[in-house]
Amino acid sequence: MKFHNYLLKQAEPILNDIYQSSFVKGIGFNNLSQQQRDYYVAQDSYYTDEFSHLFDLTITKLTTEQQSTQPQTLDETVAHDALLASPNMLNIPPDDHNLAYLDHMKTEIMSGDATNAMLALLPCTESYHLIGKRYLNTTAHNTYSPWLEYYTSSAYQDFTQWSWQVIDAQIPDWQKLPVNDQKRYLNTYLTSYQFELSFWEHAAQQ
Numbered sequence: 001m002k003f004h005n006y007l008l009k010q011a012e013p014i015l016n017d018i019y020q021s022s023f024v025k026g027i028g029f030n031n032l033s034q035q036q037r038d039y040y041v042a043q044d045s046y047y048t049d050e051f052s053h054l055f056d057l058t059i060t061k062l063t064t065e066q067q068s069t070q071p072q073t074l075d076e077t078v079a080h081d082a083l084l085a086s087p088n089m090l091n092i093p094p095d096d097h098n099l100a101y102l103d104h105m106k107t108e109i110m111s112g113d114a115t116n117a118m119l120a121l122l123p124c125t126e127s128y129h130l131i132g133k134r135y136l137n138t139t140a141h142n143t144y145s146p147w148l149e150y151y152t153s154s155a156y157q158d159f160t161q162w163s164w165q166v167i168d169a170q171i172p173d174w175q176k177l178p179v180n181d182q183k184r185y186l187n188t189y190l191t192s193y194q195f196e197l198s199f200w201e202h203a204a205q206q
């Protein structure tokens with residue numbers, strides 16, 4: 001089993017909660033209010049802007065070969081547009097859970113090694129791809145299909161696969177990691193997953 005598969009197995013309970021969270025099901029089953037979409041798109045527009053800076057920081061920690069194989073960076077505007085937010089979203093400031101998530105990633109990128117940095121970002125990348133695969137084509141005439149299509153597109157899939165490959169290449173023998181390193185990596189990764197779940201739950205509560 002590769003390192004990313006082992007990690008994903010540890011995240012399975014949180015990922016299942018994400019799949020069952022009412023906003024994610026709302027995307028899959030075409031059932032979201034305007035208020036929920038405005039809130040989510042406002043939060044996520046802020047998040048994705050900040051994420052691209054965090055990704056640039058992480059890239060500097062990778063080898064030149066890893067850097068050179070990095071697929072084109074993604075512009076998630078298409079996914080945001082698919083949720084049809086109203087101009088009211090412009091009045092919604094970034095919420096505390098969002099800022100805390102970004103803060104967690106920044107701390108782990110700055111204070112840890114390249115693997116730790118990649119693991120802080122991985123739940124963001126992989127969970128959206130997995131949500132897309134899970135809910136694509138579950139509902140006929142789904143208004144939000146373009147959102148699901150974006151996160152299952154070959155560009156997004158390439159980006160997810162590249163992240164997995166980098167992590168697996170960095171830690172080819174994860175069973176032999178010192179216990180403290182294993183704990184730190186797992187904690188970094190699962191904390192990001194908890195923040196992903198919280199992001200969805202806050203959007204559903206609007």
Ligand SMILES: Cc1ncc(CN)c(N)n1
Pocket residue numbers: 044047048076123124125128196199
């Ligand atoms: C909070 C969050 N996590 C992940 C993604 C997908 N890159 C996103 N757009 N927003």
